[in-house]
Amino acid sequence: MTLHTQTIHELRARLRRGEVSAREVTQAVLDRIAAVDPKVKAYNWLDPDDALAQAEAIDRDGLAKNGKPLAGVPIAIKDLINVKGQPCTCASKILQGYIAPYDAFVIHQLRKAGAVLLGRTNMDEFAMGSSTENSSWGVTRNPWDLERIPGGSSGGSAAAVAADEAIAALGSDTGGSIRQPAALCGCVGLKPTYGRVSRYGLVAFASSLDQIGPLTKDVEDSAILLGALAGHDVKDSTSVAQAVPDYTQAFGKGVKGLRVGMPKEYFIAGTDPDVSDGVRDAIQKLQSLGAEVVDLSLPHTEYAVAVYYLIATAEASANLARFDGVRYGLRVDGDDPIEMYRRTRGAGFGPEVKRRIILGTYALSAGYYDAYYLRAQKVRTLIRRDFEKAFDKCDVIVTPTSPTAAFKAGERAADPLQMYLSDIFTISVNLAGICAVSIPCGFTRVTRLPIGLQILGKQFGEETVLRVARAYEQATDWRLKRPNL
């Protein structure tokens, strides 16, 4: 029996029955990392002794038998979520050597649930990118084809899960950074409703868009992990005080009678035909399972990327002002504080981060605020209203997650705008604050790369989204396909 290929729910049953120990599971995953991570390069940092010590403590305290929901399950953490005593670099030179002095809320939740905190996964610097190429640690590879990128920005987390180098992982999603890499690596990635999961301890990129969420091997694990992460936190004023349901509860209900919306703006020329065929087949499958397919329109979709790259960069330019060389991270000395700030930030940030800070600073600067930032916020309202109207006609919306499967490393690196357009199908979800999951729905024909189906729900509609995802997943066998490493 190979332990590293198991899901949370499979391991949980074995751990509860005492068939395996948390130590054995953790050792199996560490062995897998040692075997394949030199190729995949999903991890920025790993402390095997610390992981094993956590597992031994869980075994000693009998947490699995006490019914702790994640007892003994090794989970990888994207390198922008603070874990006390571990590095947190955001894949940036400006935070090299930084040791987190506290736990993020989600880490507190994972510890409470008995999880083993495995290590730090690679990402685009400060979560800015769609390929994990913008990392000061080097490029993570797609486990399905090592010539290709894993998607981003949570590329290390998605690659780790797809390569069985973690049982599950945490990512963060500002414009698609959980769902797009999940689609490109063939795993399940969920972006919760804004406010469902506390952002306390997540290094902020764009505060009105960021959410933490799970990357997992199947939909049941996504539901289990979301249940552990969600909840109200007084330390995040945007965290919502709403009860956390058992997200697996509705799994048995299937999709009979549910209305599945198909927005015409997401089925357009420019999408890889293999991707649109795969998604259309998936929609047909949902129909055959009893769902009703409804045609609809989200008319402001074409403006989403423009809105996003004003709002996200404006918020980022403010959030990243804290990296000034005073309290933590890199410092490059100067004769006065301003010179020190400029040199530190010039040396510490990579090109994509600098580009976005420039764009955001410009959009917020005197004389341009109304024309850019305010206008973008108004169009954001129109995008939000599109979804409100759409959800009067349907229960969930289905689309491709990404217009293409995984592309080759270096292919889009020279053209930022082209890279931004990779997020065309995921960005609106963050602008509207709704939830969405990406699940595997097939492979491209010639290159055999995973395709992602995106299922969108209304605010706090995670139960319905996961119910639809689960019904589709159980009617197909995509989740059983693994990359050959």
Added chain:
Amino acid sequence: MPEKTSGIDIGYVAYLARLQLTEAEAAQFSTQVKDILKYIEKLNELYVINVEPTAHAVPMTNVLRKDEVQPSIESADVLRNAPQQARSLFIVPKIVEQG
């Protein structure tokens, strides 16, 4: 929105952002940011005069909690990350000239 975006002064914006750029970076970003701003001009197609702006997708106002004293992060844990520190303080370049 301004009709022309060719007027972006990268040097000035970089100064506002406290970001030192090399000449090569400044030249490259200048072209790329202009392309991005040109793409963003498509927002001008929409009539938004009477539309309320959205700052947060889940509307919330004045979230308050009880003002209770709680333990904070240990100062030793915080100062461990400081580039330069002494006697529980961060050391920075001199700001005020001596009179």
